[in-house]
Amino acid sequence: MLHLKTPDEVLALIQTEFAPLSDRMEPVPLEDAIGRVLAEDIRATEYVPDFNRSTVDGYAVQAKDTFGCSESIPAILPLDREIRMGEGADFILPEGTCCAVPTGGAIPQGADCAVMLEYTEDYGDGSIGITKAGAPGQNMIFRGDDVHPGKVVLNAGRLLSAQDIGALAAIGCSTVPVARKLTVGIISTGDELVPHQESPGPGQVRDVNSVMLCAMLKAFGLNPVNYGIVLDNAPLLEQTMRQAVSECDAVLISGGSSVGVKDATCRTIESMGTLLLHGIAIKPGKPTIMGNAGGKPLIGLPGHPVAAYFITRLFALPLFGRMMGRTMTQYTISAELTESMGANHGRAQYSCCRLEQRNGRVLANPIRSKSGLITTLADADGYFCIERDCEGLPKGAIIPVTICAGE
């Protein structure tokens, strides 16, 4: 019998037992890269912009040709030519002249400044009056100001966001090296379970976990494979587990509340690899099992949907993130607890809550319920933890809440 591990011990175990997959990189078109995990650092291979650009509509000049000018005494410069949008400026601006340039247009060599249209006058005779002196570098972006070859634009491990896609487009990264989506097998066990599409008979309940876990994995960017419901039957469970391990990168088994099936899960894990833990000092979710079958994690989740939810979120997803080389970041928001919460059972206690914004404050309304009620999860906006060495939280306590709505 293994002793209960604390949540921190479980997270440390994940780091030491499982490594990022060595074969995880796959190239995808930039159009499909949103929400994928970057598998390599992305370095620019060119200059952005590739030419000196004006940031205003106006005239490119040599700043020194405008020094000392004013509205009453404009600097009068012959117009050398007009540069249009999308045209190159592959010439040298003759000293003492100017050329018209639009916002974003190319600025020729020789020019070191753009003067805004507002501070100019077109005399119509081929010469332009400049009424405000420019300074070198003014209203210009220089070649490579944004990106130069070799610059790391995005780091490996990042979950690609829309703005990252924009940056990759700008540097011409049309094919992106991302971590392939892990394939994760999902098995539900329990003689009482019927598929959620069916009406439960006497003593039966719908299988909630497999469809919920599929959704969680999908939202995390993985490929779930649902192996359906397996009866509380050790040989059948072993057979399904072996099939799932051979076809997937990882396996989640939920339920199996009977002692026989729990033992069968442990025995199968031991026959396939190493049993890493049996029990976490957490509520809900204590009867959790974790094993390693040749680098593939097998996790035995509790049957209660609320417990299965928390164990997946707190341990399985970070583990899958680790295998994909994903940098895991979790931000919390501060909220004010609307009721006191007791907790003195020596386990870290996780509770769901609904958040409410009122007069600039964020209130966390804990969702209380008996063990295993699925409505504990419904409509939850986030969750918070009462640490194992904490006896409870008073009403009004400011607590960090992790958002779990809309994912």
Next chain:
Amino acid sequence: MLHLKTPDEVLALIQTEFAPLSDRMEPVPLEDAIGRVLAEDIRATEYVPDFNRSTVDGYAVQAKDTFGCSESIPAILPLDREIRMGEGADFILPEGTCCAVPTGGAIPQGADCAVMLEYTEDYGDGSIGITKAGAPGQNMIFRGDDVHPGKVVLNAGRLLSAQDIGALAAIGCSTVPVARKLTVGIISTGDELVPHQESPGPGQVRDVNSVMLCAMLKAFGLNPVNYGIVLDNAPLLEQTMRQAVSECDAVLISGGSSVGVKDATCRTIESMGTLLLHGIAIKPGKPTIMGNAGGKPLIGLPGHPVAAYFITRLFALPLFGRMMGRTMTQYTISAELTESMGANHGRAQYSCCRLEQRNGRVLANPIRSKSGLITTLADADGYFCIERDCEGLPKGAIIPVTICAGE
């Protein structure tokens, strides 16, 4: 010429001008409902659980038959029968007897309590000793404790999360009424643009906006349709806009820095419906246009990717959310600004930042850059606003940051 509207005025305008689409409901299988917007309140039509259940392995009894028992004087009850997992309990427990029941198993009529196995002894002669008195209702979930017919389990407008999927599975909602994904046309304009897959020639730059906007819309749960790059040419732009409006629920036009194209966008909007605004008191993003063509929004975004990003995020997505009937919730996290930021130009100023967690504090490092640099966006974790009536923020100020990483 319309005057600049403040961001709040624009958001109010969106509410008055655009309504949730009346034809937005479409049914999807529960397996595909994650990340979709619920189109109707979901009411339960049955009891969950549908039978009284034990929350422990043990014996179902009438509590009064155990009153006064103890380890030294157990209550001895004949074992009526054993109930297995997944079996109904369609009988009445005879008074003064007990029946064996597993965790989650059905409890028969007549029994009002489950006694944990730990507090019992099987004498092997068909009778069970109970060593600790039970109380009515103890270790039981009653029929309908979780959900009863008519109870609203989830409200319309909610973005469905994995835990919501679990709740829907529990109540047998296998087909979910969700808002259909809006189809949004995307047009990039500018003579200087080349598709991001191509190498820009002299004076050209890659089209960043269309691929970035597609990614933003996809992450928000919409169907983007990319109409590609249209040259700065009024008749061509009008033709493409008319086609996009006829095929889509909304259209985003980005770029068109030339005065001619801006005017063409405005004129086309006016010829197709109403021009609602031309200019927002915001930085970046001031030269924004919005129109309404028969209930379909047309938004002219600035060409700078950073400005296009913010205008889409701050105004276009809430507008699309409104059309889908989505309840928009935005949480912010508190972070400490690592440098002072100036701002005194009378416009709400949005800035990207990188977040860093250090010693339990969250630091916001603002990303400074010249106008239009795409690397302002790359690697950003969030953004914050300096309100228009604020002259700047000191180093160390605690600011609310909206997370934009990983979406």
